[in-house]
Amino acid sequence: MADFGFKLSKSSTLDLDRTDTRVYDILCKTDPDIRTCMACGSCSASCTAAPFCGMSMRKVILALQRGQDVRPMLGKCMLCGKCTMVCPRGINTRHLILSICKYYD
Amino acid sequence: MKNIVIIGGGVAGMEAARQLLALGYTPIIVEKANALGGHVASWYRLFPDMTPASEIISRLKKEIAPANVFTGTKVISISREKGDYSLTLDNGVSILAGAVLFATGFKVFDASKKEEYGYGVYDRVITNRDLEAWLSGGEDKRISAPKAIGFVHCVGSRDLKAGNSQCSKVCCTTAIKQAIEMKEKFPKAEIYCFYMDLRLFGKKYEDFYINAQRDFGVHFIRGRVSEVGETIDGRLQVKAEDTLSGKPLKVQVDNLVLMSGMVCNQSVSELVRQARLDIDDDGFLRSRNNIFDILESNRPGIFYAGACTGTKTVPETLAEARAAALEIHNYLQNG
Numbered sequence: 001m002a003d004f005g006f007k008l009s010k011s012s013t014l015d016l017d018r019t020d021t022r023v024y025d026i027l028c029k030t031d032p033d034i035r036t037c038m039a040c041g042s043c044s045a046s047c048t049a050a051p052f053c054g055m056s057m058r059k060v061i062l063a064l065q066r067g068q069d070v071r072p073m074l075g076k077c078m079l080c081g082k083c084t085m086v087c088p089r090g091i092n093t094r095h096l097i098l099s100i101c102k103y104y105d
Numbered sequence: 106m107k108n109i110v111i112i113g114g115g116v117a118g119m120e121a122a123r124q125l126l127a128l129g130y131t132p133i134i135v136e137k138a139n140a141l142g143g144h145v146a147s148w149y150r151l152f153p154d155m156t157p158a159s160e161i162i163s164r165l166k167k168e169i170a171p172a173n174v175f176t177g178t179k180v181i182s183i184s185r186e187k188g189d190y191s192l193t194l195d196n197g198v199s200i201l202a203g204a205v206l207f208a209t210g211f212k213v214f215d216a217s218k219k220e221e222y223g224y225g226v227y228d229r230v231i232t233n234r235d236l237e238a239w240l241s242g243g244e245d246k247r248i249s250a251p252k253a254i255g256f257v258h259c260v261g262s263r264d265l266k267a268g269n270s271q272c273s274k275v276c277c278t279t280a281i282k283q284a285i286e287m288k289e290k291f292p293k294a295e296i297y298c299f300y301m302d303l304r305l306f307g308k309k310y311e312d313f314y315i316n317a318q319r320d321f322g323v324h325f326i327r328g329r330v331s332e333v334g335e336t337i338d339g340r341l342q343v344k345a346e347d348t349l350s351g352k353p354l355k356v357q358v359d360n361l362v363l364m365s366g367m368v369c370n371q372s373v374s375e376l377v378r379q380a381r382l383d384i385d386d387d388g389f390l391r392s393r394n395n396i397f398d399i400l401e402s403n404r405p406g407i408f409y410a411g412a413c414t415g416t417k418t419v420p421e422t423l424a425e426a427r428a429a430a431l432e433i434h435n436y437l438q439n440g
Contacts, residue, residue: 013353013355014353015356017355017356033319035318036315036319038318039327062349065324066347
């Protein structure tokens with residue numbers, strides 16, 4: 001392609017009308033607690049993997065709600081379960097991670 | 106026995122009258138509207154137990170029947186006369202009162218002032234008050250089988266540019282209540298609440314929030330709506346930042362509900378000037394002390410109850426009205 005000296009950037013806008021939430025909707029059935037997440041971030045703050053590779057359970061849940069692929073981030077999880085222990089809403093995040101893995105399997 | 110005049114016949118004025126009657130007084134209520142009840146009379150149900158607002162109003166009306174009530178009447182002047190206050194009403198009646206209770210309430214913020222949200226510009230942008238009227242059985246052509254509904258929190262509240270630094274306290278929970286009510290009516294509709302932070306301070310409010318999330322699937326998006334536009338088919342295009350992911354976000358909705366906040370009632374400013382009452386920075390009446398003397402003004406014998414001193418929920422207002430009745434009783438007893 002000819003180089004015109006400029007490029008077109010893709011918009012980063014999240015368009016909720018074109019968001020595919022199928023994975024999230026399925027997870028709402030297997031792990032209904034997921035809906036009560038209030039994005040407090042205690043899961044991410046307690047995550048043993050987070051400081052080294054950017055793993056964040058809060059971001060995983062948000063990405064699911066926004067229809068994004070969470071696999072790259074989840075690959076860093078070591079299933080230690082600390083996030084489940086700290087969640088003030090009692091969301092079984094460790095179980096949620098396993099449900100996500102099961103879905104993609 | 107000295108007269109007690111209550112200015113304002115909303116829930117604050119009525120509850121104070123009820124308590125004063127129980128204490129053996131016959132208070133005089135002056136209400137500018139043609140009926141008692143104030144704002145609450147036009148609400149549908151009250152959070153968090155979905156109590157019908159009409160139940161509260163009819164109960165109060167029944168219990169204050171022995172009081173002297175002037176509806177459709179305004180106080181046009183107030184002045185100090187020895188230890189008492191002389192009040193003149195616009196129907197020609199003058200009253201000499203030993204104590205005066207300001208229960209003058211608030212005004213709902215005029216949402217059309219926030220032009221970027223399009224109230225009064227785009228048909229399907231409505232306010233919390235419009236929705237409450239529709240829920241009560243009123244007609245509203247703007248609402249018809251919506252597939253998506255947005256709620257914008259903090260409209261005119263926590264907004265220095267709109268002249269209001271205060272949080273209106275009730276809108277977060279009202280939005281949740283109305284979101285649940287809309288989901289009950291339109292189970293397939295997607296509902297989005299755009300908030301900056303959710304202030305669910307009251308008893309059972311947080312449970313109400315969890316309920317909306319878990320049982321009704323209401324979506325909460327942290328980010329203030331920046332602008333609203335109309336699409337070619339008459340729907341609304343809403344733009345906000347999804348601050349949790351740090352990305353701009355857009356979504357189309359059939360109705361956008363603006364949670365208009367509570368602002369000071371400027372229609373009493375002339376009376377306030379005549380009575381030489383202090384006004385706070387937020388425009389509400391200034392209490393003598395915000396902890397110990399919330400119900401007392403800077404003038405002896407003039408008391409406050411309810412949202413005239415700041416934004417309040419219905420139970421907070423009722424509690425203040427009860428306390429104000431007792432303050433007035435003590436004041437009249439001890440001179």
